[in-house]
Amino acid sequence: MKAMGLAFATIIVIALGAAVVLNSVGESSAERYASAAVRLN
Amino acid sequence: MSRIRERWRPARLTCALLAVCFAFALAAAVPLLQRSASAQTEGRVPGNASGNVSDAEIWRQVRQGVAGSITIPDTKAAVLAQSEGDNWRSWRNGPIAVVGAVAFWVMFFVVLSFHNIRGPVRLSHGRSGRKVLRFSFIERFAHWLTAGSFIVLAITGVNMIYGRFLIMPIIGRDLFATLTQFGKYIHNYVAFAFMAGLVLIFFLWVRDNLWDRYDWGWIKKGGGLLFKTEHPPAAKFNFGQKTMFWAVIIGGTILSLTGLNLLFPFVFFDMQQMQWIQAIHGTVSQVVCMLMVAHIYIGTVGMEEAFTSMSTGYVDENWAKDHHKAWLEEIEAERAKDARTVPAGVPGAPAE
Numbered sequence: 001m002k003a004m005g006l007a008f009a010t011i012i013v014i015a016l017g018a019a020v021v022l023n024s025v026g027e028s029s030a031e032r033y034a035s036a037a038v039r040l041n
Numbered sequence: 042m043s044r045i046r047e048r049w050r051p052a053r054l055t056c057a058l059l060a061v062c063f064a065f066a067l068a069a070a071v072p073l074l075q076r077s078a079s080a081q082t083e084g085r086v087p088g089n090a091s092g093n094v095s096d097a098e099i100w101r102q103v104r105q106g107v108a109g110s111i112t113i114p115d116t117k118a119a120v121l122a123q124s125e126g127d128n129w130r131s132w133r134n135g136p137i138a139v140v141g142a143v144a145f146w147v148m149f150f151v152v153l154s155f156h157n158i159r160g161p162v163r164l165s166h167g168r169s170g171r172k173v174l175r176f177s178f179i180e181r182f183a184h185w186l187t188a189g190s191f192i193v194l195a196i197t198g199v200n201m202i203y204g205r206f207l208i209m210p211i212i213g214r215d216l217f218a219t220l221t222q223f224g225k226y227i228h229n230y231v232a233f234a235f236m237a238g239l240v241l242i243f244f245l246w247v248r249d250n251l252w253d254r255y256d257w258g259w260i261k262k263g264g265g266l267l268f269k270t271e272h273p274p275a276a277k278f279n280f281g282q283k284t285m286f287w288a289v290i291i292g293g294t295i296l297s298l299t300g301l302n303l304l305f306p307f308v309f310f311d312m313q314q315m316q317w318i319q320a321i322h323g324t325v326s327q328v329v330c331m332l333m334v335a336h337i338y339i340g341t342v343g344m345e346e347a348f349t350s351m352s353t354g355y356v357d358e359n360w361a362k363d364h365h366k367a368w369l370e371e372i373e374a375e376r377a378k379d380a381r382t383v384p385a386g387v388p389g390a391p392a393e
Contacts, residue, residue, distance in 0.1 A: 001352055003178050007185035007238075011193070014237060015230035022229070027305065033115040 117312060129316035137320060138202055141327030148331045152338045155266075162265070162344040165272065165363050172355040173372055181354055183245055187238030187289070190231050195330050197228040202323060232300055239293045246286060249277040255367055256280040265364070274366040285336055292329040296322060 022028075030040040108119040176184070200208065200221060209217040255273070259265075259280045262273040273279075278286065299322040302308070306315055340347050350356050361369040 003181035003354075004185045004189075004352060007182050008189050010182075010186055011190050011231060011234040014234040015227070018230040018233040019226070029306075033113070035114050038113045038115075 117307065120312070123312050125313045126316060129313075129320065132320060133202075133323065137323050137327070141324070141330075142203065144327060144331045145334065148334045152335055152343070156338070156343065159266070161342060162339075164345055164357070164359055166359050168346075168357045169359045171358045173358055173361060173369065174354055175350050175356045175361075176354045178354070179241075180245055181351055183238055183241035184351055186234060187242055187293075190235035190238060191329075191333070193231045194228055194235055195326070195333070197224040197231075198326055199330070200224050201228075229304055232297070232304070235293070236297050239290065239297065242286075243290055246278070247290075250283045250286040252283075256283070272363045272366075275364065275368065276371075277365060277368045279365070285332065288329065288332050292325050292332075295325045296329070299325070 034040045103121045104124055106120055106123055106125075109121070111119045201224070204217065204221055208220075212220075253276050255275050256279075259273040259275055262268075262271045264279060264281050265271040265273055299318045302310060302315070302318050303322060310318060340351065346357065346360060358369065361372075
């Protein structure tokens with residue numbers, strides 16, 4: 001059961017890490033397609 | 042008489058002037074009347090607003106996907122109407138959704154019928170009390186990393202295609218929208234855990250999931266699932282498990298690649314290609330979900346003492362003799378050199 005618990009905890013850690021990385025990369029649709037004349041957020 | 046004619050001269054002049062004006066007006070109106078009449082006669086829409094024969098031609102080109110000129114960063118907006126998207130939408134909301142749901146419930150019905158008619162697979166000679174290690178810590182970790190993330194992805198993914206029909210009528214639009222938005226973000230982020238698990242299980246188990254000399258015999262005897270007295274020998278993984286392994290690896294790879302393109306859209310593909318990617322992602326995910334119904338069944342209630350092999354890692358020797366005799370013989374050959382047998386009383390159970 002330890003392996004299962006550790007795996008589930010790892011899923012949460014990876015998901016949170018992915019959220020932080022993806023939001024800091026600056027590749028969201030709003031960031032890519034916004035400009036001085038286009039407001040998307 | 043001449044005096045009468047003099048008195049009517051202004052009237053005659055006025056009438057003549059009016060007649061000339063009427064003639065000019067009539068001459069100017071004839072072309073307009075002729076064009077409207079001919080346009081209506083030929084079925085063309087009057088317009089000529091931008092120099093074309095008719096404005097209908099502009100909209101016909103728009104419907105065919107002609108790109109205009111724009112100044113915003115999103116260059117895809119230059120195409121006002123992408124007509125192939127109508128086909129994609131009808132497939133996504135039609136056959137993909139309907140066939141996927143039918144396939145899932147058919148597999149559920151097959152499993153239920155197996156359980157009620159044939160019954161779960163039980164140990165033929167009971168437990169021996171002697172245990173043998175089947176899955177190491179890293180193998181179990183890799184399995185649950187993949188399985189746990191897959192369950193989360195399946196629930197959030199199924200909600201994206203069926204939620205509006207099944208859940209929204211119950212909880213209402215606002216709550217459904219909030220849950221689905223969070224579900225979509227969870228789907229995006231947990232996917233990376235799934236991909237990590239997929240890579241781990243591939244490298245851990247690929248060698249044991251290649252064709253071996255026991256597979257044909259296992260197939261001929263139906264894996265021992267059809268008749269309770271049949272126990273075809275198998276190595277670490279039987280043919281059924283190998284099929285499941287490769288379905289997960291191949292299906293999971295397709296889902297990962299299409300999913301990454303959906304996460305970072307239009308980097309490599311255009312609008313229509315992205316629609317194909319979404320259709321593939323939805324279809325393959327439903328196939329894998331359907332297979333997981335059978336896998337989860339046989340790994341829990343479908344086989345006696347199946348679940349604990351993946352929870353504790355240990356299986357009873359009698360279980361190994363029934364289902365993976367060739368693998369047990371290899372283990373016993375190594376047992377003399379590497380004492381991995383656990384005494385009776387240690388919790389554990391057979392596997393798949």
